[in-house]
Amino acid sequence: MLKRMIIMFGIVGAVFAGLAWFVNFRAGMIKNALAALADPPQTVSTTTAVSSEWQPKLTAVGTFRAVNGADLALQLAGVVDKIHFESGKDVEAGDVLLDLRKEDDVAKLQSLQATADGFGITLRRDHGQLKINAVSQATVDADLVNQRNALALVAQQQALVDQKTLKAPFAGRIGVRAVDVGQYLSAGTTIVTLQALDRLYIDFTLPQQAIDQVKVGQEVHARVDSYPNQTFKGQVQAINSKVDQTSRNVQVRAIFSNAERKLLPGMYVVIDVAVDNATRHVTLPQTAIVYNPYGNSVYLAVKSDAGKDGLVARQSFVKTGLTRGDQVAVISGVEQGASVVTAGQMKLRNGTVLKIDNSIPVANDANPKPVDQ
Numbered sequence: 001m002l003k004r005m006i007i008m009f010g011i012v013g014a015v016f017a018g019l020a021w022f023v024n025f026r027a028g029m030i031k032n033a034l035a036a037l038a039d040p041p042q043t044v045s046t047t048t049a050v051s052s053e054w055q056p057k058l059t060a061v062g063t064f065r066a067v068n069g070a071d072l073a074l075q076l077a078g079v080v081d082k083i084h085f086e087s088g089k090d091v092e093a094g095d096v097l098l099d100l101r102k103e104d105d106v107a108k109l110q111s112l113q114a115t116a117d118g119f120g121i122t123l124r125r126d127h128g129q130l131k132i133n134a135v136s137q138a139t140v141d142a143d144l145v146n147q148r149n150a151l152a153l154v155a156q157q158q159a160l161v162d163q164k165t166l167k168a169p170f171a172g173r174i175g176v177r178a179v180d181v182g183q184y185l186s187a188g189t190t191i192v193t194l195q196a197l198d199r200l201y202i203d204f205t206l207p208q209q210a211i212d213q214v215k216v217g218q219e220v221h222a223r224v225d226s227y228p229n230q231t232f233k234g235q236v237q238a239i240n241s242k243v244d245q246t247s248r249n250v251q252v253r254a255i256f257s258n259a260e261r262k263l264l265p266g267m268y269v270v271i272d273v274a275v276d277n278a279t280r281h282v283t284l285p286q287t288a289i290v291y292n293p294y295g296n297s298v299y300l301a302v303k304s305d306a307g308k309d310g311l312v313a314r315q316s317f318v319k320t321g322l323t324r325g326d327q328v329a330v331i332s333g334v335e336q337g338a339s340v341v342t343a344g345q346m347k348l349r350n351g352t353v354l355k356i357d358n359s360i361p362v363a364n365d366a367n368p369k370p371v372d373q
Contacts, residue, residue, distance in 0.1 A: 041310070041355040044344035045362060046301050051336045052283045054322060054329055058213065058273040060252075062204035066265045067255070068170045068196035074100065076163050077187045080179055085192070087176045091168045098179075098191060100164040109157040116150035123147050172196035173261075195265050200256050202234070204271050205249040213275040214239065220254045223270045223367075224263065232256055232263065236273075281321060281329035285364040288342045289320060289328060296320055298334060299341040299348050301356065313341065313352040326363040 078100030085097045123143040129135040175193035179185060202222065206214060214236060222232040234256035243250045254271065256263065290297045296318055301311040318333030334340060341348065342362045348354075 041353040042313075042344060042347050043355045043357050044299075044301075044313075044341045044348070045358050045360065046339050046356055047285060047288065047342050047358075047362060047364065049282050049284055049330070049334050049336055049338045049340050051280050053278050054281050054283075054324070055274055055278045056276045056322060058206055058210050058275055060204040060206055060271045060273070062202040062269055062271055064200045064202055064256075064263055064265050064267045064269055066172070066195040066197065067199045067201060068172060069194070069265055070169065071190045071193050072097070072166060072169075073188050073190050074098075074163065074166055074185065075187055076100070076160070077185060078102070078164055080181050080183050080185060083177065083179070083181055085174050085177070087174060087192075090173050091171065091194070093168055093171045095168045096165060097168055097174075098166040100185070102161055102164040105157065105161045105164065109154065109161055112150065112154045112157050116147060116154050119143065119147035119150045166191060168194060170194070170196055197258055197261050197264070200258050200263055200265065201237075202254045202256065202269055202271060203251060204254070205244075205247070205251055206273075208243050208248050208250055210275075211239070211243075211250055214252060214273060219274065221272045221274075222254075222256060223272070224267055226267065227262065231272075281331065282334050282336055283327050284330055284334065284340055285326055285342050285362050286323065286328045287326075287362055288340050289318070290345050298330075299345050300334070301339040301341060301354055304351075304353075311339075311354045311356070313348040313350060313354055315348075315350055325366045325368045327366050 080098065081101040082099040083097075084095070084099070085091060091097070123140070123146075126135050126140045126143050130137065130140050172194045173196075175195070177192045179189070179191050185191070216236050216239065218236045220234050220236060222234060224230075224232070234254045236252060237255040238253045240251035240253075284298070288298050290299070297315050298318055299313045300316050302314045304310065304312045316333050319331040321329035321331045323329070341354075343360075
């Protein structure tokens with residue numbers, strides 16, 4: 001009986017020992033599994049927050065137009081007789097550019113002039129006869145009316161003849177001609193464009209909130225994609241006297257000197273109007289900002305508080321200011337010199353271990369220039 005009790009207790013002790021070992025083994029396995037589930041290092045790119053000078057400005061788009069520019073045409077129809085200009089050449093005001101056939105009109109003008117001369121001769125003769133009372137005053141008055149009527153018809157016909165000659169209304173550069181000798185032209189058909197290139201206008205619009213920030217004589221800068229590394233200076237010449245009721249924008253006109261003739265009417269242009277004084281702000285690429293309804297934030301790459309080697313992520317809420325190109329000004333929340341995550345924020349949280357990879361540069365240009373790919 002005693003022997004059986006000893007065997008039973010031995011078996012029960014073995015069972016309890018096995019259970020204890022299993023519990024400890026399971027706890028160790030769970031601990032190892034949980035350790036394996038810890039966040040692995042996340043690969044991100046970073047940049048260093050720098051301080052730079054910011055000039056507040058208003059930006060708009062517009063189109064260059066000549067101070068004097070017109071598509072030239074004639075008031076009368078006719079057949080092109082002579083062309084006196086070459087495409088792309090400069091002309092002076094009053095230069096003859098084109099003639100329509102006008103032989104019939106000139107002949108009629110000569111006939112009317114002869115009639116007017118005849119009435120003039122009659123008037124002078126009757127004046128002499130009036131002195132000796134050979135004719136009445138009424139006859140002389142009739143002669144005077146006839147002469148004036150004839151001269152008016154001459155002037156009318158001369159105007160018709162002149163209207164068949166196209167002259168340059170101002171000095172400028174001729175464009176590409178759109179007609180040929182012998183071609184019949186209807187009244188109003190465009191013959192060629194003439195543009196004065198010494199000075200150009202840009203008309204652009206700004207929101208009504210900006211009216212008090214723009215003054216006549218204020219300097220503006222124009223950027224044209226034809227000259228990507230150059231800006232052109234101009235001045236505000238006029239501000240419209242009313243605000244558009246539909247868009248609530250006001251029209252502004254700036255004038256630019258174009259002595260080198262680089263700029264042409266019709267060019268698309270971006271206008272920058274400097275306002276207020278320049279200030280300094282911490283600058284970051286816009287991709288570094290995590291935009292949220294409850295507030296914007298960034299992730300900083302900082303040393304671990306646990307004393308471990310390497311960097312970890314720490315979220316910092318920021319207040320942002322103006323933007324320019326790929327950059328954004330940070331008013332608060334980031335100090336100069338801080339290391340800021342610029343890509344990969346979606347997989348981060350506070351304390352995430354970071355692996356830095358800056359092999360792919362992040363867009364950080366204050367004046368990016370779009371390029372067709």
